[in-house]
Amino acid sequence: MRREHAVCALAQIPPGEGRSFDIGGHKVAIFRTRSCEVFALQANCPHRGGPLADGLVGGTTVVCPLHERAFDLRTGTGLGHEDSLKSYGVRLSPTNTIVIAID
Amino acid sequence: MKRQQLVVIGNGMAGARAVEEVLARGGGEQFDITMFGEEPYGNYNRILLSNVLSGLQDPQDIYLNPLAWYKENGIRLHTDARIDKVSRPGKRVRVAKTGEITPYDKLLIATGSRSFIPPIAGLTLPDGSLKPGAYGFRTIDDCHNIIGQARRSRRAVVIGGGLLGLEAARGLVNHGCEVHVVHLAAHLMEQQLDSPGGAILKTVIEKMGIQIHLQKSTTAVLGDDRVTGLAFKDGTTLDCDLLVISAGIKPNAELGVRSGLTVERAIVVDDHMRSVDDMSIYVVGECAQHRGRVYGLVAPLWEQAKVFADHLTGRKPDAAYHGSKLATKLKVMGVELASMGLTEPKEERDEIIQFTEPRRGTYKKLIVRDGRLIGGILMGDISKAAYLMQAFDRDSPLPDERLSLLFDLGTPSQKVTLDEMPAASQICNCNGVSKAAIGACVAAGQRTAKSVMEKTRAGMGCGSCKSLVAELVAWFCGGAVDEDPSIHYYVPGIPLTKPELIKVIRERQLKSVSSVFEALCDGREDAASKPALASLLIILWSGDYEDERDARFINDRVHGNIQKDGTFSVIPEMPGGVCTPAQLIRIGEVAAKHKVPLVKLTGGQRIDLVGVPKDQLPAIWRDIGMPAGYAWAKSYRTCKSCIGSDYCRFGLGDSMALAGKIEKRFRGIDSPGKLKLATAGCPRNCSEALVKDVGAVAVEGGKWEIYVGGAAGSHVRKGDLLCTVDTHDEVLLYAGRFMQWYRENAKYKERTYTFVQRLGIERVRAVIVEDSDGIAAALDQAMQESVDATKDPWLEAHALKTPNQFAALIRAAGE
Numbered sequence: 050m051r052r053e054h055a056v057c058a059l060a061q062i063p064p065g066e067g068r069s070f071d072i073g074g075h076k077v078a079i080f081r082t083r084s085c086e087v088f089a090l091q092a093n094c095p096h097r098g099g100p101l102a103d104g105l106v107g108g109t110t111v112v113c114p115l116h117e118r119a120f121d122l123r124t125g126t127g128l129g130h131e132d133s134l135k136s137y138g139v140r141l142s143p144t145n146t147i148v149i150a151i152d
Numbered sequence: 153m154k155r156q157q158l159v160v161i162g163n164g165m166a167g168a169r170a171v172e173e174v175l176a177r178g179g180g181e182q183f184d185i186t187m188f189g190e191e192p193y194g195n196y197n198r199i200l201l202s203n204v205l206s207g208l209q210d211p212q213d214i215y216l217n218p219l220a221w222y223k224e225n226g227i228r229l230h231t232d233a234r235i236d237k238v239s240r241p242g243k244r245v246r247v248a249k250t251g252e253i254t255p256y257d258k259l260l261i262a263t264g265s266r267s268f269i270p271p272i273a274g275l276t277l278p279d280g281s282l283k284p285g286a287y288g289f290r291t292i293d294d295c296h297n298i299i300g301q302a303r304r305s306r307r308a309v310v311i312g313g314g315l316l317g318l319e320a321a322r323g324l325v326n327h328g329c330e331v332h333v334v335h336l337a338a339h340l341m342e343q344q345l346d347s348p349g350g351a352i353l354k355t356v357i358e359k360m361g362i363q364i365h366l367q368k369s370t371t372a373v374l375g376d377d378r379v380t381g382l383a384f385k386d387g388t389t390l391d392c393d394l395l396v397i398s399a400g401i402k403p404n405a406e407l408g409v410r411s412g413l414t415v416e417r418a419i420v421v422d423d424h425m426r427s428v429d430d431m432s433i434y435v436v437g438e439c440a441q442h443r444g445r446v447y448g449l450v451a452p453l454w455e456q457a458k459v460f461a462d463h464l465t466g467r468k469p470d471a472a473y474h475g476s477k478l479a480t481k482l483k484v485m486g487v488e489l490a491s492m493g494l495t496e497p498k499e500e501r502d503e504i505i506q507f508t509e510p511r512r513g514t515y516k517k518l519i520v521r522d523g524r525l526i527g528g529i530l531m532g533d534i535s536k537a538a539y540l541m542q543a544f545d546r547d548s549p550l551p552d553e554r555l556s557l558l559f560d561l562g563t564p565s566q567k568v569t570l571d572e573m574p575a576a577s578q579i580c581n582c583n584g585v586s587k588a589a590i591g592a593c594v595a596a597g598q599r600t601a602k603s604v605m606e607k608t609r610a611g612m613g614c615g616s617c618k619s620l621v622a623e624l625v626a627w628f629c630g631g632a633v634d635e636d637p638s639i640h641y642y643v644p645g646i647p648l649t650k651p652e653l654i655k656v657i658r659e660r661q662l663k664s665v666s667s668v669f670e671a672l673c674d675g676r677e678d679a680a681s682k683p684a685l686a687s688l689l690i691i692l693w694s695g696d697y698e699d700e701r702d703a704r705f706i707n708d709r710v711h712g713n714i715q716k717d718g719t720f721s722v723i724p725e726m727p728g729g730v731c732t733p734a735q736l737i738r739i740g741e742v743a744a745k746h747k748v749p750l751v752k753l754t755g756g757q758r759i760d761l762v763g764v765p766k767d768q769l770p771a772i773w774r775d776i777g778m779p780a781g782y783a784w785a786k787s788y789r790t791c792k793s794c795i796g797s798d799y800c801r802f803g804l805g806d807s808m809a810l811a812g813k814i815e816k817r818f819r820g821i822d823s824p825g826k827l828k829l830a831t832a833g834c835p836r837n838c839s840e841a842l843v844k845d846v847g848a849v850a851v852e853g854g855k856w857e858i859y860v861g862g863a864a865g866s867h868v869r870k871g872d873l874l875c876t877v878d879t880h881d882e883v884l885l886y887a888g889r890f891m892q893w894y895r896e897n898a899k900y901k902e903r904t905y906t907f908v909q910r911l912g913i914e915r916v917r918a919v920i921v922e923d924s925d926g927i928a929a930a931l932d933q934a935m936q937e938s939v940d941a942t943k944d945p946w947l948e949a950h951a952l953k954t955p956n957q958f959a960a961l962i963r964a965a966g967e
Contacts, residue, residue: 056965057962061955062955064702065677065701065702065703066702066709066954068959068962069959069960070961070962071963071964073964076961083677084675095486097716100718103706105680105682105702107681108678111679115716115718
């Protein structure tokens with residue numbers, strides 16, 4: 050069942066970085082880009098399990114810190130390879146709380 | 153001459169491919185071609201159906217030949233048109249639905265195969281159709297139906313743990329239902345794997361949340377009018393509301409039976425791919441049986457299509473198919489796998505070469521007979537697959553050094569590999585495209601990987617060779633005049649060389665990475681360029697640099713080296729490998745207190761606490777109370793030292809004290825690549841100072857030789873002698889000046905061994921020692937500013953730089 054979770058205040062994630070969250074047992078990496086968009090993806094790289102929240106973010110791309118696999122933050126689609134990530138719906142509440150929808 | 157009628161029954165991968173081969177041989181002039189396909193669609197790549205099921209690819213993406221292709225080549229295509237009768241005496245075929253009759257001169261049967269439906273009680277309804285909730289996995293329609301049902305399902309079961317069954321299971325996981333795989337044999341994928349390989353694959357797949365039941369024989373499908381569960385021979389049952397049957401394939405050979413052709417497991421053909429009963433009828437693909445074998449992989453099918461086309465068009469009247477050696481490269485649920493020939497030795501003289509690393513899911517096994525490869529399994533790491541599959545296919549003799557069959561020993565670069573690869577070596581095993589064919593295509597004017605793939609069809613089968621094709625295209629384009637200027641840029645996103653970029657950054661006073669993107673590329677960030685820019689800005693602005701942590705690699709955000717499991721290492725400063733007893737005890741106590749999994753001496757004469765979770769870093773740093781050793785960064789790393797003149801009976805100079813001074817001065821200095829230093833108290837060089845980025849060696853007469861550009865890692869190079877000086881202070885001066893010049897002029901990630909070799913030691917000596925360019929004072933001053941601006945980053949343990957800087961996993965607020 051699809052359920053929304055209020056995760057944390059936007060300010061808990063610095064601009065251009067990601068953090069890993071445990072949301073009701075789901076490990077989710079949440080990213081805040083420098084242009085203040087927020088995206089949520091499965092937390093670990095399907096390649097070798099790298100922590101994607103520790104990756105480098107540029108535009109709408111994140112690069113895994115272990116072996117430099119790139120993914121599109123918007124869709125989780127792999128860039129230049131066939132692995133892809135689960136992506137979650139995100140919205141900001143009127144008080145700038147990050148809200149994630151999990152099926 | 154009147155054109156002959158070629159009729160093709162089957163518009164799948166085999167039929168369409170065979171027609172392509174005919175057209176490629178000018179067959180369009182000889183034949184009017186008519187094709188009949190049973191499905192209401194064009195022709196698609198069945199190999200990619202599992203991607204459609206898992207949602208990775210849209211059905212539109214897997215079509216091979218668009219309808220326009222048929223039109224352009226003058227082919228009459230009838231879809232949704234099953235042929236139910238071939239009248240051989242009259243040379244005519246009949247469409248089942250409409251009764252329409254089409255005459256032929258030559259007929260190709262390429263009806264392929266369908267899912268084998270095992271005789272399980274309750275699986276089918278009285279009319280022979282599958283019970284609602286049960287599906288085969290063979291067509292786009294099957295995919296659509298499975299996806300539709302999966303959305304409503306809680307538990308799905310796949311019968312069959314072969315390749316297709318596992319692919320189906322992977323697809324189902326993406327739709328959110330609980331997935332079980334029921335398999336009759338004792339291990340998974342018994343066609344391609346042996347028992348240990350199957351066991352490792354099982355572990356990997358179970359980690360993805362799929363439950364595997366082996367040696368499980370299904371006796372009944374439960375449920376009155378739709379599937380509700382399964383009953384097994386061992387008396388157990390399993391509830392489910394979605395059932396996918398993937399228990400193998402059954403050739404569609406009924407048409408052959410009805411037409412009076414010899415059919416055993418499939419329609420029997422001769423070496424020209426002709427029916428043994430009728431000179432006008434050819435058969436290719438999964439409905440053909442050649443020398444007793446029926447092939448279910450694409451590579452044999454492509455070979456058959458070529459033989460058929462050669463023979464049909466008369467290009468090579470003696471073209472003959474001799475059977476295929478089965479070798480395949482595939483990806484099962486993200487696990488890369490290559491398999492060829494036998495999975496177990498057959499004779500006593502067969503030799504087995506084996507490597508197992510179950511925790512990483514790596515398994516390699518080769519079976520060698522008389523020095524030739526007759527079977528092999530590679531799982532997890534298939535880097536040697538291309539070489540081995542070729543050796544297998546050609547029956548070529550193997551090197552005596554068997555270890556090199558499994559691993560790349562030494563480090564031959566990619567370029568050498570491409571250079572050395574023989575022209576005939578097959579790049580795309582699906583479509584049989586050689587290195588030479590790719591070269592010819594590039595020579596004919598195709599300059600991009602995409603266009604070469606489209607022209608040659610390389611990479612258009614399973615797709616696993618795409619990256620190799622791209623590399624080869626780049627390689628073939630390599631010497632051409634239209635060189636890509638971006639190779640000279642400092643970072644890919646900004647069309648400026650390093651000196652040009654430095655000039656702009658200084659002129660426009662750009663002090664943060666985001667301001668560089670803002671000023672030079674309209675704010676478009678490029679992830680890979682960020683650390684390179686950050687490194688450059690730190691070097692240019694020292695204390696005035698505006699630190700944006702998102703621009704830095706994770707190591708530089710949390711001041712430790714990330715390990716394969718996402719933990720970090722802690723290495724405190726230890727100049728020349730020297731510490732006090734109190735420090736040593738404290739490190740030990742801290743490691744014990746924080747239950748650090750591994751304590752290890754590093755190659756740089758320091759102590760490494762390995763496997764520390766991110767959120768424990770600050771506490772460990774506080775407890776250790778020593779400065780950071782910068783073992784994570786592209787920066788000054790460490791200075792090794794021998795025991796020197798204090799105790800060593802051969803010591804000529806005080807190398808330990810010098811190492812201490814070097815480390816105290818240069819610690820934390822960022823640079824384009826790592827800087828590893830050493831000092832040696834005599835020319836015996838126990839600290840290996842000759843193979844360091846900068847090394848100082850004491851020689852007789854109280855002097856020090858300074859070497860630069862040495863390396864002893866993946867690359868080995870003896871450093872070049874820069875100069876000989878008299879004092880520690882002079883070593884610090886010239887070493888610092890050299891490092892500053894390197895910082896300002898080397899490419900990002902370019903180590904000193906490349907830098908010095910690229911410029912030549914004479915040029916380096918002229919600038920650093922003779923001050924030929926008049927920049928020595930400026931270099932010294934810039935280095936001093938950097939030294940002054942450096943702060944111990946482990947002090948961030950007391951004052952975080954960013955929110956949740958060291959959080960490993962944050963529990964969501966509302967949970």
